[in-house]
Amino acid sequence: MNILITGGAGFIGFNLVQQMLKTKNRVFVVDSMITGSSENYKKYLKDPNYKFYQIAIESAEFLKTFSKINIDRIYNLACPTGPPNIKIYGEEIINACTTGMQNTLKLAKLKKAKYVYTSSAEIYGKPLYFPQAENDLGLVDPQGWRANYEEGKRIGETILAMYVDKYDVNALTVRFFNTYGPGMSLSDTRVVPRFIKQALLGEEITIQGDGTQSRALCYVDDSVKGLILAMEKGKKREIYNIGGKTEITVNNLANLIIKMTKSKSKIKYIYRPNHDSDRRLPNTAKIESLGWKQTIDLKEGLKRMIENFRERIYKQKSN
Ligand SMILES: NC(=O)c1ccc[n+]([C@@H]2O[C@H](COP(=O)([O-])OP(=O)(O)OC[C@H]3O[C@@H](n4cnc5c(N)ncnc54)[C@H](O)[C@@H]3O)[C@@H](O)[C@H]2O)c1
Known part of the structure; x- marks a missing residue:
């Protein structure tokens, strides 16, 4: 299969790349390198099944480049993350979660590719219930200092839902809790x-x-297993929490x-x-129903x- 991983030079993306290269996949990594690691993207440059593109997902170049390539799966992880980056790269976060989100979904529509978006527990803001299930709505301050990220991820989810409803794109969302x-x-x-x-x-x-x-912390191998499982077994427009228990x-x-x-x-x-939450705890029953467990x-x-x-x-x- 041809797999496109955006944000594949970042922490979780790189761990996903490693898993994808273990089986017979061709992996295309797109990363603007805004927070990515050169150590990560350089590691597989000599592998014939790996191709790296330094492109931002919100750029016109992104769609132009991939319109000519067959793509079966799109994992969209591209977004600056981590508290200091929320202030430093606020505008870039919003661009990735809006125009970038639309570009990646346009590509999924064009290629009829299955699509997974990596959203975040941050969309729950100040959680109302513990553990947080996917239908909990949370509380987010739209002008708080974390809003670029929290609201960015929320609008990203809204754009995804719109693409499913309007264009029948085969897309779904995972919400990661703290991964390390x-x-x-x-x-x-x-x-x-x-x-x-x-x-x-x-x-x-x-x-x-x-x-x-x-x-509640989740080791990256378990998070990546959940991500792949959501891609292969998850249902269109559904949301799956992935996190430590x-x-x-x-x-x-x-x-x-x-x-x-x-x-x-x-x-x-x-x-x-x-706006730093006192407690975060995922309800992971939904991803577990697909066969996931923390190992x-x-x-x-x-x-x-x-x-x-x-x-x-x-x-x-x-x-
Ligand atoms: N690590 C966690 O605990 C956690 C928790 C919740 C959600 N997430 C989400 O999972 C995804 C991956 O997180 P991570 O921890 O690996 O972050 P990371 O910062 O290590 O990786 C993100 C990668 O995306 C790239 N990028 C950013 N904006 C881009 C753009 N516009 N176009 C192309 N590439 C771009 C960065 O250069 C970086 O390599 C992110 O979307 C993040 O919001 C992570």
Whole structure:
């Protein structure tokens, strides 16, 4: 099959590329490299089943390039993500979630390709219920500092639903909750990569607020399995949550990472921006009904990620 992965030089996209190349697929990666890693996109450049295009999905060049190529599946992951990027790349997030979304769906329509959009738990905003099921509506401040991302992902979902209803495009949505694992950028400031890097470098572990807020984390291999399952078995216009089921407070996560890395780092409490949710917990019954289950527990996932970060930090220091 010919698979198009947008955002394939990013964290989850790259892990998906690796899975797709294990079977007999031709993988086309589109990435603007706004937050992507050159380490990721360069890894398979010599593989005849891999082709990389540095293009933004909202550009006219995107449709022009792919109108000539057969495409069976489109995974649309292209979007800057992570809290600091919400401020830095607000406009680019909105472009990816609007014009970019329309371009990728136009391509799906033209190629009769099946399409999966990677939305986010952030669309639940301040959740009203725990765990959050796909039909929970959440609360989002349309002008809050996270709105570019939260509302961006929401309008992306609306555009997808419109393309299904109006043009019968075979498209569906997954909503990822916090995903972590090897391949995350060393400069990513989300809790897991930040704490691991700080612990390995012996720096202070910076916790925003009092650390009682909790996260339910999912190892990237499980997230990617869910994504592929949604593509192959998911139904048109449906939404599937994909995320970890075990909650951990940010304080306990920091202490666990300190223990696992045998670090001497101390914890420092810093300012916590508003609109950061106290708790996120997915109801994953729907994706489980397709055969998904979480297989990597937090300790095993952290062990793998710590090894990966240790190696990369060492390599970076010795270069
Ligand atoms: N990682 C998570 O925990 C998480 C949670 C919820 C949702 N998601 C969603 O999953 C997707 C992948 O997330 P990730 O963590 O791998 O992020 P990432 O930032 O590592 O990867 C995103 C990739 O998309 C590329 N990109 C951004 N805008 C683009 C554009 N307009 N055109 C082409 N390429 C573009 C970036 O350069 C980057 O390589 C994103 O859409 C994100 O919103 C991720």
